[in-house]
Amino acid sequence: MPRPIRVLVAKPGLDGHDRGAKVVAAALRDAGMEVIYTGLHQTPEMIATAAVQEDVDVVGLSILSGAHMTLFPRVRELLHVAGRDDILLTGGGIIPQSDMEALQRTGVGRLFGPGTSTGDLVRYIREWFAERQPQDA
Amino acid sequence: MTSAALLAEFRARRPAALARAISIVENRRPGFEAILAALYPSTGRARRIGVTGPPGAGKSTLTAQLTSAWRAAGHTVGIVAVDPTSPYTGGALLGDRIRMEAVALDDGVYIRSLATRGAGGGMSAAAADAADVLDAFGFDRVIIETVGVGQSELDVAQATDSCLLVLVPESGDAIQALKAGLMEVADLFVVNKADRPGADQIRRDIEFTLRLRAAPAAAVPRAPAPWTPPVLATAAVTGTGIADVLGALDAHYAYLFETGSLAERRRARLQARVVDIVDRRMRERMWEDAAATTWLAGQLDALAARETTPFAVADALLARPGGLGRRTP
Ligand SMILES: Nc1nc2c(ncn2[C@@H]2O[C@H](COP(=O)(O)OP(=O)(O)OP(=O)(O)O)[C@@H](O)[C@H]2O)c(=O)[nH]1
Ligand SMILES: [Mg+2]
Numbered sequence: 001m002p003r004p005i006r007v008l009v010a011k012p013g014l015d016g017h018d019r020g021a022k023v024v025a026a027a028l029r030d031a032g033m034e035v036i037y038t039g040l041h042q043t044p045e046m047i048a049t050a051a052v053q054e055d056v057d058v059v060g061l062s063i064l065s066g067a068h069m070t071l072f073p074r075v076r077e078l079l080h081v082a083g084r085d086d087i088l089l090t091g092g093g094i095i096p097q098s099d100m101e102a103l104q105r106t107g108v109g110r111l112f113g114p115g116t117s118t119g120d121l122v123r124y125i126r127e128w129f130a131e132r133q134p135q136d137a
Numbered sequence: 138m139t140s141a142a143l144l145a146e147f148r149a150r151r152p153a154a155l156a157r158a159i160s161i162v163e164n165r166r167p168g169f170e171a172i173l174a175a176l177y178p179s180t181g182r183a184r185r186i187g188v189t190g191p192p193g194a195g196k197s198t199l200t201a202q203l204t205s206a207w208r209a210a211g212h213t214v215g216i217v218a219v220d221p222t223s224p225y226t227g228g229a230l231l232g233d234r235i236r237m238e239a240v241a242l243d244d245g246v247y248i249r250s251l252a253t254r255g256a257g258g259g260m261s262a263a264a265a266d267a268a269d270v271l272d273a274f275g276f277d278r279v280i281i282e283t284v285g286v287g288q289s290e291l292d293v294a295q296a297t298d299s300c301l302l303v304l305v306p307e308s309g310d311a312i313q314a315l316k317a318g319l320m321e322v323a324d325l326f327v328v329n330k331a332d333r334p335g336a337d338q339i340r341r342d343i344e345f346t347l348r349l350r351a352a353p354a355a356a357v358p359r360a361p362a363p364w365t366p367p368v369l370a371t372a373a374v375t376g377t378g379i380a381d382v383l384g385a386l387d388a389h390y391a392y393l394f395e396t397g398s399l400a401e402r403r404r405a406r407l408q409a410r411v412v413d414i415v416d417r418r419m420r421e422r423m424w425e426d427a428a429a430t431t432w433l434a435g436q437l438d439a440l441a442a443r444e445t446t447p448f449a450v451a452d453a454l455l456a457r458p459g460g461l462g463r464r465t466p
Contacts (some may be wrong), residue, residue: 003164004227006254029228034252039235046241050234053247055156083153 005033005129006056010042012075013065024092027118028060033125044071048078049088057132058125061091068095072108077078088128092116140168144175144355145333147274152247159249162270163263173266176273181403183215183272184390187293189285190303195329196282197236199303199382204240207278213245215271219264219283222252229253233282248269253289265296265410294322295406298399299389301325302366302385304343306335312342323366324389326371327382331370364392429454 007028011021018040025037036054038046051059059079065073072089079087085107092112095103100111110124138146138157146154158176162169186203190197196220204214218233229252240246249271251264265283271279281297283289294300302323326343328336347366367385371378393399423429433454439445 004229004254025230029223029230030226032227034222034229034231034250036231036250037235038241039232039238046238048151049242050248052153053156053249055153055160083151 005108005125006036006054007033007058007060007125008038008047008051008054008056009060009062010038010047010050011040011062012042012044012047012062012071013067014041015065017025018062020064020092024060024062024118024121027122027126028125031122031126044074044078045106048082051079051080052084055107056087057129058088058090059120061089061093063091063093063095066094068093068111069099070105072103073106076107088125090121090124092121140171140175144172147176150274155247155270156249157261159267159270162266163251164357173269176270179273179275181272183268183276183279184299184442185268185272185279185281185297186386187297187300188280188282188303189290189293189300191305191308191329192284193388194303194305194308195371195373196284196303197233199301199327199329199371199379200233200280200282201239202371202373202376202379203280203382203386204237204246204278206361206379208240208243208245212276212277213242214247214278214280215268215274216246216248216278217264217267217271217279217281218250219281219289220250220252221284222254227254228419247276248276253366262290263437268296290322295409298393298402299324299386301327301386303327303329306333306339308339309342312339312346324364325366325382325385326368328368328370329373331378332372332375336370340368340370364389364398423454429457432457 009021009025009028011018022037025035028035033097036050036056038050042050047059047061059075061071061075076089077083079089088109089107090109090111092114094114095111103111109128112121143154143157143161147158158172160166161172188200190196200216200218204216207214216237218231218237220229220231220233220372221230231250231252233250234248236240237248241248249267251267254263264283268279268281281293283293285302290300290302300322302325304326306328306329323449328343330336347368367388369378369385370382371382373379388400393402433450436445436450436453438446440450
């Protein structure tokens with residue numbers, strides 16, 4: 001039996017509501033994934049530490065604060081230091097197209113703008129997981 | 138990564154290797170038994186504490202408080218937090234880390250969330266294995282948090298040295314469960330959210346029920362004297378009462394140690410462990426040979442026609458060459 005995909009959903013930054021992140025977490029759970037939800041105000045260090053300890057396949061960040069150009073690269077860097085370059089780093093928020101492209105060039109996965117259906121994210125994660133070199137899967 | 142490379146990284150105390158070892162064991166990936174076997178000699182040092190109780194009782198908040206206190210005393214802590222898998226989708230929302238933020242960045246703390254997966258409402262079968270892996274990594278304390286839904290309370294008591302049952306002032310029905318013997322497993326009762334009204338009442342109810350149960354035993358003195366579970370009140374959000382819980386856990390551990398019950402509990406756990414492995418091996422050995430399934434399919438007509446019985450078919454299956462042999466009556 002295939003194991004469930006494990007995803008960390010985190011809400012970094014100072015902005016104070018996590019409705020979007022909770023909707024995403026619930027959608028991924030309903031799609032059969034194991035979702036570790038860590039709550040509001042997560043620092044990149046907390047996110048990377050949790051991702052490593054939980055041995056997730058995917059980290060999804062919800063960023064509305066505008067700090068995406070620092071937060072995504074910082075989490076990518078910390079995952080690299082921990083030896084977890086294989087983790088897919090994805091997410092969404094209010095992120096201009098040009099920033100999305102710039103981030104993707106630094107090893108961040110696809111990013112989703114506001115109003116994207118959670119179904120798109122589910123499909124993206126599933127396809128990524130299916131294509132990935134089998135590690136322990 | 139090969140098992141040998143993983144074990145080397147594990148012994149070099151790389152958190153990613155610890156995390157991966159738990160995954161391999163949880164997923165029953167090839168080589169998981171070799172990993173557990175290699176780690177076995179390093180297990181048996183951690184004190185294992187179970188934290189169980191109804192949803193939302195404050196188990197994670199309490200776990201974080203105990204962890205902070207143990208860290209302040211210089212002990213390292215590994216945590217396994219088990220939440221239910223949805224039987225419909227196979228997915229799970231694992232949210233225990235939210236309440237453990239205060240210890241999340243501490244190098245001496247490792248938190249791992251596990252879903253129950255196929256465990257039929259009970260604790261994840263992998264949780265006890267994960268506790269072994271954390272023990273082998275060298276954590277001084279290993280906490281297993283599970284949501285108490287009947288079976289999981291028994292499972293967590295089996296897997297730990299001290300089992301703490303967390304209730305809240307609203308847990309009136311818990312007293313019924315106590316009477317039904319469901320909570321015989323608790324070594325310690327904690328009435329959390331004692332900042333709310335009703336905490337004293339439920340404490341008294343639990344104590345009364347415990348005394349009723351203890352009375353006949355007290356009439357017949359035996360050595361060692363039985364452990365009477367203390368009933369404590371906490372407000373885990375503020376830390377009120379945590380020192381009492383720590384004291385009671387130490388007292389319980391001392392009791393277990395001095396009476397020899399600790400060794401007894403741990404030996405019972407090892408016995409159950411071997412029985413589990415034998416059960417699994419026998420099942421695998423029985424059915425890995427496709428001919429067994431084919432032969433069974435060939436018996437279905439006779440079974441349906443009531444010409445033979447399921448018992449006779451099972452015995453014949455076990456007695457086949459390559460079967461497991463029949464117990465002589
Ligand atoms: N008033 C009050 N609230 C508390 C106390 N302890 C925990 N809570 C709150 O109760 C809620 C649930 O706490 P958790 O620690 O997540 O409870 P849990 O038992 O781990 O929950 P599950 O793992 O979901 O079953 C949170 O909102 C906590 O802040 C307490 O002592 N008093
Ligand atoms: Mg919890």
